[in-house]
Amino acid sequence: MKLGIAGSGGIVKEVLLALQEVEEVQVTAIFVRPHSLKKGEALAEQYHIPSIYTDYTEFLQNPEIDFVYIGLINSAHFSYTREALLAGKNVIVEKPFASNLREVKLLAELAQSKKLFLFEAVSLLHMPNYAKLRELLPQLGRITMVQANYSQYSSRYDKYLQREVLPAFDINLSGGSLYDINIYNLNLIIGLFGAPKSVSYIANIGFNGIDTSGAALLQYDGFPAIATGAKDSDSPSGCTIQGEKGWLRCDGVPGELPSVDLCLRKQEPEHYALNAYSHRLAHEFKDFADIFAAGDFAARDHYLTISLQVAETAEKARLSAGIHFPADTTLDK
Numbered sequence: 592m593k594l595g596i597a598g599s600g601g602i603v604k605e606v607l608l609a610l611q612e613v614e615e616v617q618v619t620a621i622f623v624r625p626h627s628l629k630k631g632e633a634l635a636e637q638y639h640i641p642s643i644y645t646d647y648t649e650f651l652q653n654p655e656i657d658f659v660y661i662g663l664i665n666s667a668h669f670s671y672t673r674e675a676l677l678a679g680k681n682v683i684v685e686k687p688f689a690s691n692l693r694e695v696k697l698l699a700e701l702a703q704s705k706k707l708f709l710f711e712a713v714s715l716l717h718m719p720n721y722a723k724l725r726e727l728l729p730q731l732g733r734i735t736m737v738q739a740n741y742s743q744y745s746s747r748y749d750k751y752l753q754r755e756v757l758p759a760f761d762i763n764l765s766g767g768s769l770y771d772i773n774i775y776n777l778n779l780i781i782g783l784f785g786a787p788k789s790v791s792y793i794a795n796i797g798f799n800g801i802d803t804s805g806a807a808l809l810q811y812d813g814f815p816a817i818a819t820g821a822k823d824s825d826s827p828s829g830c831t832i833q834g835e836k837g838w839l840r841c842d843g844v845p846g847e848l849p850s851v852d853l854c855l856r857k858q859e860p861e862h863y864a865l866n867a868y869s870h871r872l873a874h875e876f877k878d879f880a881d882i883f884a885a886g887d888f889a890a891r892d893h894y895l896t897i898s899l900q901v902a903e904t905a906e907k908a909r910l911s912a913g914i915h916f917p918a919d920t921t922l923d924k
């Protein structure tokens with residue numbers, strides 16, 4: 592799979608590092624905006640990327656690109672993904688997929704109409720530990736409670752406290768805790784249980800109207816699920832699923848999902864650590880490459896279904912807390 596990368600920020604650096612473990616993917620080009628050219632040149636030199644562009648249209652015309660990876664700020668995901676699809680490129684877009692459900696629907700419909708692959712880069716959904724979690728889940732019997740927490744003090748929060756707003760906390764760029772760190776929790780819960788019946792979000796709102804932390808309550812038939820995400824404070828992260836016959840526990844941040852523990856009543860816990868790569872992002876790109884090689888559009892639609900459900904849930908949660916993005920009123924299609 593020949594991959595062109597759009598962006599030069601922290602997540603792009605992580606992707607390039609992860610791809611050193613995935614021989615099925617070759618990075619053939621990188622696009623950066625003109626003010627980031629030096630960063631792009633440094634990445635191209637470090638990772639031996641043959642082509643570098645500052646014009647996105649020219650980048651998309653490169654015949655040596657099968658897939659475009661969109662690693663830009665949240666608010667740019669929709670327009671850059673749409674342009675790539677219209678140019679006939681398959682796309683992997685960094686989470687969150689887009690700013691709202693309408694945008695995700697438009698992109699999914701466009702990819703399906705053009706018979707192109709389109710994926711949201713949510714690392715945990717492609718990990719062996721996640722597959723094991725799904726396999727073990729029925730042993731719990733009737734589910735009674737789900738709690739997922741991803742809390743990590745942001746390196747950008749100190750500047751935010753000084754009223755310097757970087758993209759992660761910029762409401763105009765579709766930032767905030769829910770659409771960043773809590774998206775992992777929503778993908779974990781919805782990937783396992785589907786769309787909730789209802790959702791609400793209780794958030795700590797900062798001076799510019801963005802959520803710095805919060806808890807989303809997802810109501811399912813027979814049990815609640817709580818997704819807690821914080822960028823303004825730390826705590827041990829993980830997920831616990833409780834059932835009448837026992838519990839499942841994933842310690843560590845959901846984006847890494849390093850292990851799974853199963854404990855049934857009156858039995859000793861069983862521990863599983865099945866992830867095969869050292870970098871948390873490697874599994875997803877290996878999966879995308881395999882799906883592309885197999886022409887497996889059913890797998891594409893499976894992951895798009897999860898993305899659509901997560902987008903709808905996140906939007907409902909966000910609006911319930913009074914958080915409105917500029918994209919919510921944009922009419923451009």
